[in-house]
């Protein structure tokens with residue numbers, strides 16, 4: 001199913017932050033979303049996830065109009081959101097944090113839905129009984145991504161997953177994004193780490209002052225992006 005966003009506008013009060021964003025993605029596609037601090041990247045993800053109401057514009061997935069839906073409705077429509085602060089529930093163990101992801105499940109879970117997660121993330125299995133907030137930053141990022149994947153989403157929105165992580169862990173986190181795309185998930189990836197993010201992206205868009213000023217293919221149009229970002 002195609003994700004098609006057109007003319008998306010979001011305001012914070014009188015401040016017009018998102019100014020007519022257009023974005024289209026097909027299953028299995030990773031779209032890197034770049035831009036300097038404060039240009040509206042997080043606002044874009046929050047608007048798609050239903051955390052913010054757009055003032056106008058359309059978010060269609062599989063032909064269904066979803067703009068203005070609540071976070072719950074977006075979750076049931078197949079959207080998963082991994083916010084920048086990862087939202088690990090304090091006081092809950094790793095296992096309990098993962099189980100929270102099952103609340104958004106659209107179908108009945110299999111007999112042991114966590115088994116596949118623990119196979120894929122042995123480190124989470126080892127720490128299943130430990131409080132989620134005691135994990136390292138990288139492990140918390142994995143936990144947040146694994147929790148979203150449990151709901152078997154069609155679209156995953158990820159905000160700055162590599163922030164504050166050591167390079168080896170960053171590689172693991174981007175490996176998870178590759179897995180998602182191999183499963184046919186659409187990934188919208190906001191990242192400051194442009195080189196790493198481009199390596200897993202199919203396409204990119206560059207945002208300045210709430211509007212897309214450049215878009216292209218990650219492999220062939222990389223130079224234009226780097227020049228514009230002065231990297």
Ligand SMILES: Nc1ncnc2c1ncn2[C@@H]1O[C@H](COP(=O)(O)OP(=O)(O)OP(=O)(O)O)[C@@H](O)[C@H]1O
Nearest residue numbers: 012013015017035036037038039040041042043044
């Ligand atoms: N809750 C809010 N109320 C008012 N203005 C906000 C709010 N959140 C963000 N903004 C403003 O909206 C603009 C876009 O912010 P946003 O967080 O989307 O940018 P960003 O591109 O994700 O930047 P960063 O990489 O720093 O997170 C900024 O000018 C910011 O100050």
